[in-house]
Amino acid sequence: MDEASLHHADDDLLAEFGQVLREQTGQDAVCDDRIPGYRLERELHRGGQGVVLAAYQQTTKRNVAIKLLLDGALASDADRARFVREIELAAQLRHPSIVTVHESGKTQQGRQYISMELVDGSRFDAFVEEHFHADGLPTEAQCREIVRLYLAVCDAIEYAHRRGVIHRDIKPGNVMVTDDGRPVVLDFGIAKAAGSERGTTKTGDFLGTLSYAAPEQLGGSPDLIDTRADVYALGVMLYEALTGTRPSGGQDLSIAEAIRNVTQNDARRASSINPAVSRDLDAVLRKALERNPAQRYQTAGQLRDELKRAISGQPVRAREHERAYLARKYVVRHRVGILVGAGLLSLVLIASGFGVQSMIKARQASRFADVAGSLVTPIAGIDFETATPVEEVRDLEGLLDQISVDVGERLDRYPRYEAPLRSTIGLAYLGMRKLEKAEHELREALRLWQSIPRANPVALASAHHDLGRVLWWRAEYDEAELEYRQALRIRSSHLGPEHIETARSIHHLAATLQGKGAFNESEHLWLEAIRIRRKVLPADHADIPNTLVGYGSFLHEVGRHREASDLYAEALGQISEISGEQDWRTARTAHGLGICLIDLGEYQAARTLLDQAIAVKLVHGDEPDTIRTRVAIAQLDLLEEHDLGNALASVSACVERLEARFGLEHPNTGEALVLEARLLLALDRPEDAEASARLAMAAFESRWSDRSWRMGQALGVLAQSLIEQGRAQEAVEPAARSRAILMDVRDAGDRVRRESEDRATRLGLLSPTRP
Amino acid sequence: MLDLTRTTTALLQGLHDVDNAEAWASFYGRYVPIMIGVARRLGLSEADAQDAAQETLATFVKEYRENKYDRDRGRLRSWLLTILRTRVAGQYRARAVRKEQQGVTFVGGVPDEKTTSDAWDVERRRTILLQAIDELRKVSKTSDQSVHIFEMLARDNRSAQDVADELGLTAQDVYRAKSRVAQRLREVVTKIESVYDAEE
Structure with a gap:
């Protein structure tokens, strides 16, 4: 085309666009709108909800972008109120990669607008x-x-x-x-x-x-x-x-x-x-x-x-x-690191001139231990005792594996050096929740300490205590109890009955006994741990509310929900004071209080707390702790009959993750399975519910006292699922057992007990006239 | 940005997969605006037109998945229009019933093929032009005023000098912006047209 005809074609196109644009303008009439204090200049973008315009703010003499919401974007008053609230929140964000919101308001024609930084780009x-x-x-x-x-x-x-x-x-x-x-x-x-x-x-x-x-x-x-x-x-x-x-x-x-x-x-x-x-x-x-x-x-x-x-x-x-993949990465990236870290440690030793095994003297072994220790220590520097597993630590698993092997090869005749290293490696694994490896290392550490004549009893006690911890995590409560008792005995006699380390073992032993259902002694120990910690620790020490939380979980476990919630509330106040709102300990306590409130029927408050807890926990990754809160939220959904399908999806995902981490026969998994079964019942899938309930019972039976009220619950759900499948005869036995357990538990949530009564009545175990 | 990477044929294949939301959405973005426009031209209110267009699409996808749509037996647009005409007729009927209840006789029939087909052509062009200018705006830098200049000239019928004065430019700048935008619009329109043409 020559220039003249091109020009002509442009004009045709212009005319055609003119008509289309005028029609569009006629539809939303945004163009006639005004905002006091601004000069609207040109359209930058048009979307489903609104139009973005370049504008000039006269008072501040700056160019801004104005987003105008089209009519209908905010349908109700509630929408508008929410909009304003959201904008206020967004306006508080200050980040180099977030557009700055200046203000929002209404145009002359009553449209909502937002004024923000005009991003040039x-x-x-x-x-x-x-x-x-x-x-x-x-x-x-x-x-x-x-x-x-x-x-x-x-x-x-x-x-x-x-x-x-x-x-x-x-x-x-x-x-x-x-x-x-x-x-x-x-x-x-x-x-x-x-x-x-x-x-x-x-x-x-x-x-x-x-x-x-x-x-x-x-x-x-x-x-x-x-x-x-x-x-x-x-x-x-x-x-x-x-x-x-x-x-x-x-x-x-x-x-x-x-x-x-x-x-x-x-x-x-x-x-x-x-x-x-x-x-x-x-x-x-x-x-x-x-x-x-x-x-x-x-x-x-x-x-x-x-x-x-x-x-x-x-x-x-x-x-x-x-x-x-991991192995490859380590070799590529830590060429030097590995050299020091593992096989390389042996290289260091061999290279230092003593090719002959017999010549490796204790002195060199000690040097090796130092090097290995200095490698492991930074990992161990993390607070594994109260343990929020740290993200970065996980990538170190490969490195730990290597060190573990090498420590075995190089130090096997020097238990004095090997033992503390094994403990450190074991605790590092425990921090990563690599329970099997942790148990292996910590058992080895304990064996080594025991093999050393006249070993430091305090160190030996720690070895028992640490092994107890991994056993507790694996829900091997009987074995954990033995280790903690050993630790407690030694610590008590060598450090004194009110030493802080002694209190630590008491705390852990209490949790273990709680786990296996020995509630009387457990309660006694919880109170003792609280007493000692309050006595010897400064008032604002985090270990005090930490023990309160432990006792709170005990009270909740035995069905004393009101007492538990009071205690949790006290601990929550202290912990958020000490650690801040965003700390995972605060979140854990909020979780504890939340689940108590669920059992007390205070759903709304419970949801608020659990939402808070999950928000913080999510930052810490998908740890068992996070899963527990998810499960609790799903439980709330069930009770409030709120989107059950979603709650089920969430719980089923949790079960999978718990199974992957702890195995199917673990009470944590069992807890989620019970909830899954209850959701399935609510969704009218009694066959599936039965399967989940049976798995849950297996989980509790394997390691827990079959008199725990959770077992009572599992039995109850099983009975219910059988009834709903028309198999009432089979339901009689579990219903009776469930009822026996739940009646026994002092003030176990009224609702749970009522359900159990109802069931018993329907199956003819109870006379319906009973009040 | 407008999904121009796939021809309508490819989109249609995607529609077979129930899970393919993207194909569904692309298809929706391509044809629903046209059908709303057509329904409007046939006398429906905005809300009724939206309903008719969406129902048409839903019906089409359902029939398509049941393999009732056969490319060789008719073009996509006539298939869509056939469904749409039925929907529009349904709306007419509903309106007639309402009127009759009020004691008014309402005579309305199914819109004929020629009318709907003409309306389609007009609406298709309109949709494409709007998509094109949207597309251009999206790829322009914030500081680039040329699309705006083009709009001022086109929509408001203003002279180049007038626009230049308002924006503090020379008339020459305005002309240059206009022909640059026109050139690019032509390219984009051609591209979008070809995407539609591939199936229609």
Whole structure:
């Protein structure tokens, strides 16, 4: 075309667009709207909920972006109130990669608007397209660059999550990259406040939004959506940036389908689309894109840290189950570290000139022990006693394995050196909840101490105590009891009956006896531990409320819920004072109080506490502790008949994780199984409920006193499931046993007892006239 | 950004997979706006038009999954339009019933094929143009005013000089922006058209 006809064609196009744009304008009339104090300049973006305009704020003389919500985005007064609250929260966020919200208000025509920092730059996807996709898919180096850029996005989301703000609508359109390469996340909290864009029929964002939504966002109620939905969306965006494609595959799952499909994950490996994507990044993406939120990274911070590891050649947790992989990583990364750490220790020794085994003298052994000790000590520096397992520690498992082997080879004739090392290694394993390995090391340590003539009795006592701890974790309460009694006897006679270490053993022995159902002595010991700790420790020492929590769990266990909740409340006050609101100890105590309140029927308060607890615990990863809170929340859901399908999915996932960690025959698993059975009953699936109840009973029977009230509960659920299958005759025996146990337990939750009575009545075990 | 990576044929294959939400969403984004527009042109209110369009899509996907849709027997658009016409007729009927209850006789029939087909063409073009300008806005930097300039010229029928004065530019700048945007719009429109054409 020559210039004149081109010009003419432009005008035709202009006219055509003019008509279309005028029609569109006529529809929403946003263009005539005004905001006092601002000059609205031009449209930057138009989406399902609103229009973003560039504007000039006259008072502050700055350019800003104005988001105008279209009519209908906020349907009810409640929506509007929530919107304002969310905006207030978002306005408090201060992070270099989060857009600054200046203010919000109403336009002349009554539309809600938000005024925020005008970010000069391009949309994330356009930026990536321009910088990294220009010559085909990104290269390996470019992938690393994209990830590096992306770390800031993850960091921003993590920052917001820690302040209780979930984004809920992370997508390329909501992330800008400034001209100097800084990503900025937009629209915090707005998605939630203004309702999802799903179902809006305006052109544009509908489709984009859906592709980044996590399965649980598509499947069910908005209550399901937590920080992990944001993690999912972060995964989708990064996947797209690295491969130019969105992870395909099913996302539109109902809850029921989701339960069936949790194990499936059909996102194609990113590396199959772009071979420059490393296997580590592949694994990280897959974990971020897990359908089941419980399997995903739990926080944006975890994702960020993993991405960091992936681009710096450190082992990623997403692949930690691949043993060969870990070994390789260590060899590559710790060439020097390993040299000192393990086989290398032997090299050091041999290289120091004594090729002949017999010549390795005690002095060298001692040197070896020093080196090995100095390696292990930093790991042991973590507070394993009260143990929040630390994320970083896990990657060290391989290193510990090596050290363990080497210690055995090099020091086997020097028990004095080997014993403390074994203890340290064992405690490190215990901190990682690698129970089998921990038990092995700690048994070995104890054996060594016992083999040493005139060994330091205090050290021997610690060896007993430490072995007791791992046995307690494995719910081997009888054996744990023996070890703790030994430790207590030695500590009491060598350190004194009121020594702090003695109190520690008393505390642990009390917990053990509680575990096996020896409630009388357990209570006596709990009170003794509290007495000693109060006497010898400063008033604000964390061990005091710690013991209160232990006794609280005892009271709860034996059904004295009111006393338990009072004690927990006291401990919660002290702990949050000492450790702060965000500390995991505070969270654990909030959990304890929460589950007491459940049994007292105070559901609302319980939910508040459990929500608090889970928020903090999630930051600490998917530990058994977190799972217990999840289970408790699911229990609340059951009692309040709140989205049972989801509660079931959550509990079933918990059972799986508990089984993986503790085995099926463990009371922790049993507890979750009982709840699973109850949910199945509520969902009218008595056959499945029966199976879960029987598994739960097996769990309790194997290690617990069969008179515990949990066993009573399991029996009750079993009886109920049999009744509902029309097998009343078979139900008689478990119902009778259940009732006998529950009647025996002093004020076991009224509800549980009432259920048991009802059942007994229906089966003719009781006369219906009984009050 | 608009999903232009897949032809409608590929999307249709994706629709077979019940779990493939993305195919569903893309399909929705491509055809629902057109159908809403068509239904509006046939006299339905905005809300009724939205219902009709969504029901049409749902019916289509269902029939498609039952393998009732045969490419060789008719184009996608006529398939969709056939369903949509039935829906619109249903709305007419409902309205007629309401009117009759009020004692007013309402005469309305099923809209003929020619009318609906013409409406489709107009709406398709309109949808594509809007998608194109959206697309352009999305890939533009915040500081880039050229799309805005184009809109001022197009929508408000203003002269280049007028726009230049308001934005503090020269008329030459405005002309340059206009032809740059026009050029890119033409490219994007062609691309979107081809995506639609592949199946229709």
